[in-house]
Amino acid sequence: MDQHAPGQIDLDVVREMVSHITYSDHQEAQELILHALQEINEHFGWVSLEAAEIVAEHLGTTANRVYGLLTFYADFRTEPRGRHFMLVCHGMACYVGGSTALVDDLAERYGVGDGDTTADGALTVQVVDGCLGVCDRAPIVKLDDAYHGQLTPEKLNDVLQRAIAARQGEERVHGIDPHIAHVS
Amino acid sequence: MASIPTSPTSPESPGARSARQPLRKATSRAEFEAIQREATESWRNLWGGDRMVVSVGIDSSSIAKGAVEVYNACRRELAGSGSTVRQTSGNGAMWIEPWVEIQRPGQPPIVYANIEPDDVPDLLAGRLEDRAFGVRGDEPFNGVPPLDAHPFFKHQRRILLRNHGVIDPDSIEEAIANGAYSAYLKVLFDLSGEETVAEVAASNVRGRGGAGFPAGIKWESGRKAKARPKFVVCNSHEGEPNVYKDRRLHEGDPHRILEGILIACVAVGAERGYNYVGGEYPLAIARFRKAVQDAERLGLIGKNVLGSGKDVAFRLRTGGGAYICGEGSALMYSIMGVRGQPRTKPPRSVEEGLWKRPTVANNTETLANVPDIVSNGGAWYAGIGTEKSTGTKLVTVMGPVKTMGLVEVEMGISLRTIIDEVWGGMADGYTFKGIQTGGVSAGPLKAEQLDVPLDFDSMTPFGGMLGSGGFVIFDESVDAVDFARYMTAFNRYESCSKCVPCRLGNPALVEILDRIRLGRGTRADLPLIERTSKHIIELSLCGLGQVAPAPLLGLLHTYPEDFESKLVDAPPVLPLREVLPLAGD
Ligand SMILES: Cc1cc2nc3c(=O)[nH]c(=O)nc-3n(C[C@H](O)[C@H](O)[C@H](O)COP(=O)(O)O)c2cc1C
Ligand code: SF4
Ligand code: FES
Numbered sequence: 165m166d167q168h169a170p171g172q173i174d175l176d177v178v179r180e181m182v183s184h185i186t187y188s189d190h191q192e193a194q195e196l197i198l199h200a201l202q203e204i205n206e207h208f209g210w211v212s213l214e215a216a217e218i219v220a221e222h223l224g225t226t227a228n229r230v231y232g233l234l235t236f237y238a239d240f241r242t243e244p245r246g247r248h249f250m251l252v253c254h255g256m257a258c259y260v261g262g263s264t265a266l267v268d269d270l271a272e273r274y275g276v277g278d279g280d281t282t283a284d285g286a287l288t289v290q291v292v293d294g295c296l297g298v299c300d301r302a303p304i305v306k307l308d309d310a311y312h313g314q315l316t317p318e319k320l321n322d323v324l325q326r327a328i329a330a331r332q333g334e335e336r337v338h339g340i341d342p343h344i345a346h347v348s
Numbered sequence: 349m350a351s352i353p354t355s356p357t358s359p360e361s362p363g364a365r366s367a368r369q370p371l372r373k374a375t376s377r378a379e380f381e382a383i384q385r386e387a388t389e390s391w392r393n394l395w396g397g398d399r400m401v402v403s404v405g406i407d408s409s410s411i412a413k414g415a416v417e418v419y420n421a422c423r424r425e426l427a428g429s430g431s432t433v434r435q436t437s438g439n440g441a442m443w444i445e446p447w448v449e450i451q452r453p454g455q456p457p458i459v460y461a462n463i464e465p466d467d468v469p470d471l472l473a474g475r476l477e478d479r480a481f482g483v484r485g486d487e488p489f490n491g492v493p494p495l496d497a498h499p500f501f502k503h504q505r506r507i508l509l510r511n512h513g514v515i516d517p518d519s520i521e522e523a524i525a526n527g528a529y530s531a532y533l534k535v536l537f538d539l540s541g542e543e544t545v546a547e548v549a550a551s552n553v554r555g556r557g558g559a560g561f562p563a564g565i566k567w568e569s570g571r572k573a574k575a576r577p578k579f580v581v582c583n584s585h586e587g588e589p590n591v592y593k594d595r596r597l598h599e600g601d602p603h604r605i606l607e608g609i610l611i612a613c614v615a616v617g618a619e620r621g622y623n624y625v626g627g628e629y630p631l632a633i634a635r636f637r638k639a640v641q642d643a644e645r646l647g648l649i650g651k652n653v654l655g656s657g658k659d660v661a662f663r664l665r666t667g668g669g670a671y672i673c674g675e676g677s678a679l680m681y682s683i684m685g686v687r688g689q690p691r692t693k694p695p696r697s698v699e700e701g702l703w704k705r706p707t708v709a710n711n712t713e714t715l716a717n718v719p720d721i722v723s724n725g726g727a728w729y730a731g732i733g734t735e736k737s738t739g740t741k742l743v744t745v746m747g748p749v750k751t752m753g754l755v756e757v758e759m760g761i762s763l764r765t766i767i768d769e770v771w772g773g774m775a776d777g778y779t780f781k782g783i784q785t786g787g788v789s790a791g792p793l794k795a796e797q798l799d800v801p802l803d804f805d806s807m808t809p810f811g812g813m814l815g816s817g818g819f820v821i822f823d824e825s826v827d828a829v830d831f832a833r834y835m836t837a838f839n840r841y842e843s844c845s846k847c848v849p850c851r852l853g854n855p856a857l858v859e860i861l862d863r864i865r866l867g868r869g870t871r872a873d874l875p876l877i878e879r880t881s882k883h884i885i886e887l888s889l890c891g892l893g894q895v896a897p898a899p900l901l902g903l904l905h906t907y908p909e910d911f912e913s914k915l916v917d918a919p920p921v922l923p924l925r926e927v928l929p930l931a932g933d
Contacts, residue, residue, distance in 0.1 A: 301412070
């Protein structure tokens with residue numbers, strides 16, 4: 165995700181993004197609604213109603229339909245992300261490895277559950293029902309661009325405290341090129 | 349920030365190599381065969397030179413452990429030396445990641461395990477020989493055994509995974525040098541659609557997406573369907589919480605999947621093929637997208653492919669993180685840009701699928717088998733595995749085992765062999781309690797049931813299921829009630845809410861389980877579980893609801909003591925606040 169001011173979506177950027185999405189007929193246009201939303205969601209971390217309207221207009225459909233998709237598919241957010249974004253894997257390897265304790269601890273210590281942002285806007289948490297694909301290091305989280313594995317609630321708290329205290333962009337153990345991490 | 353060699357736009361990608369030697373479009377069979385010869389020769393030259401060849405296994409699992417940094421360190425260290433530093437994909441053995449393979453002049457390629465970026469100078473200078481894990485080849489070298497001698501590889505029969513950890517998944521030339529698109533060529537020029545479908549039918553390959561329906565029968569219905577246009581859809585959604593095989597296929601050998609889809613299109617006479625990939629798998633998508641672009645550039649997709657007179661169009665679509673979109677009809681709705689909610693059947697998709705047209709939908713792994721079936725014949729494939737479950741199966745494991753990873757085994761191998769040998773048995777300090785089969789759609793097996801062969805039918809009498817081949821091993825610390833609650837809560841969350849039994853039944857089951865977990869469940873709750881489950885199973889509209897209670901029932905029947913020990917005669921009276929629902933779902 166680009167480091168935009170949280171809470172804002174630059175609609176000119178959205179217009180520029182959708183202008184690259186071309187189609188030959190109305191069927192193809194409909195097939196591209198999800199794609200357009202994914203691009204926007206990847207770029208800004210969420211999709212606002214105004215952005216959804218731009219997508220609807222570009223692809224010849226209604227904002228209702230577009231918003232209906234935004235609220236159905238788990239990957240989309242309709243509210244801004246906090247300064248840090250963490251995926252908590254709750255796939256079966258991570259469950260067997262103790263991810264429930266992580267989820268419970270986040271609720272207790274930070275007051276956040278799936279999809280929530282801390283009151284100070286520092287952290288957004290998303291609990292992933294699937295598998296992040298690094299099961300041999302379960303339980304695992306992906307905080308911004310870095311993975312952290314074999315976690316206990318204490319270790320996760322340390323990781324979070326370090327990230328929140330550090331300036332953004334530092335503290336990356338294993339960085340991934342954003343191009344790869346965010347191809348949609 | 350690290351730059352990764354996988355993006356098509358990255359200057360370090362094999363795209364850079366093809367920039368030297370741009371992909372040229374082939375317009376005839378002969379032109380494509382010339383490309384095949386060149387690719388084979390470059391592949392031979394790569395390994396036959398007098399410089400070091402360093403390959404780093406890069407996939408979504410090893411990236412999380414720093415494989416990109418290792419790759420970059422190798423490049424820095426060897427800059428200007430004339431040596432080749434290249435990426436390949438993972439080879440399934442997750443516990444040795446990040447790994448680096450080095451071929452020194454005159455020596456076979458040797459894989460070194462668990463390499464950190466700081467290790468690279470010592471590794472390349474030959475000072476880390478104790479990390480040598482195996483030789484990629486048949487003979488040991490300098491005391492290092494062949495990779496295939498390791499129990500993890502020894503029991504495997506790698507057809508789909510043959511190129512994993514060997515070729516650069518971003519390079520269509522390397523794929524072609526290793527056989528990609530030769531079956532497609534056969535289907536374009538030598539076989540009729542009917543003959544191709546007959547080979548798939550003769551192979552008796554059954555669908556790998558869970559249900560095990562014979563692909564040949566589906567293809568034949570698709571081929572005979574009259575309405576136009578027709579479509580082929582590859583189901584690469586893989587939203588189950590217990591499996592990671594299809595995304596690894598994309599990350600390791602994307603051309604194999606694409607070739608399978610293109611063959612299906614030609615065989616059944618479909619105008620367009622689709623691949624629908626889970627949106628959570630960016631690397632799988634990036635590599636597959638690159639594969640499609642390269643295949644287009646080579647002229648393998650488009651009008652009048654290689655002068656054969658056949659047109660094949662292709663589109664890649666990505667999902668949005670809803671498990672239900674793996675269900676066939678929901679997936680098609682998702683492609684059409686609406687909410688992915690299943691519909692009643694009939695009509696089946698092959699009669700009325702995408703855009704209400706005949707659609708042949710298969711799982712990724714099913715389609716990835718097709719190139720080899722066409723190349724070697726259906727009879728060859730039918731000779732692998734067992735009579736009713738032919739071929740190989742990709743299986744993944746999760747849980748505390750020693751050597752975790754993705755493997756490809758022949759159908760019919762015993763579960764015990766896979767667990768004890770391939771996956772190395774339980775990790776130190778963990779005691780085996782059971783193995784969950786069939787993802788969130790079946791029940792567990794206990795230690796004494798592990799001699800059951802791995803195939804589509806043998807686990808069913810025990811309440812298990814092959815499903816998509818994702819197994820979860822759990823140890824004594826996992827409580828059956830808790831595990832049942834986890835899987836039931838998954839189904840509750842992922843229910844699309846279209847029909848009442850699933851939408852209201854699953855939350856009811858979770859509530860009962862919470863009651864039991866919190867020491868407020870009574871004897872009456874067990875028959876209540878059975879009755880509620882029966883309603884959900886019998887009355888739900890789609891496969892999600894119809895099997896949603898299966899893990900719970902399986903765990904209840906296998907570990908009744910875990911449930912019974914928590915039951916009380918009369919629930920204690922608690923202040924209201926303490927009986928309110930828990931967080932964590
Ligand atoms: C809830 C649900 C989720 C499913 N998820 C997948 C999936 O992720 N991938 C898949 O190939 N099939 C999935 N299936 C099975 C498909 O409906 C379908 O049977 C399969 O894709 C057909 O391909 P095959 O015959 O090659 O197995 C799912 C079914 C249900 C009911
Ligand atoms: S069974 Fe569940 S997932 Fe399937 S249609 Fe009904 S509500 Fe949706
Ligand atoms: S289940 Fe969490 S990484 Fe696979």
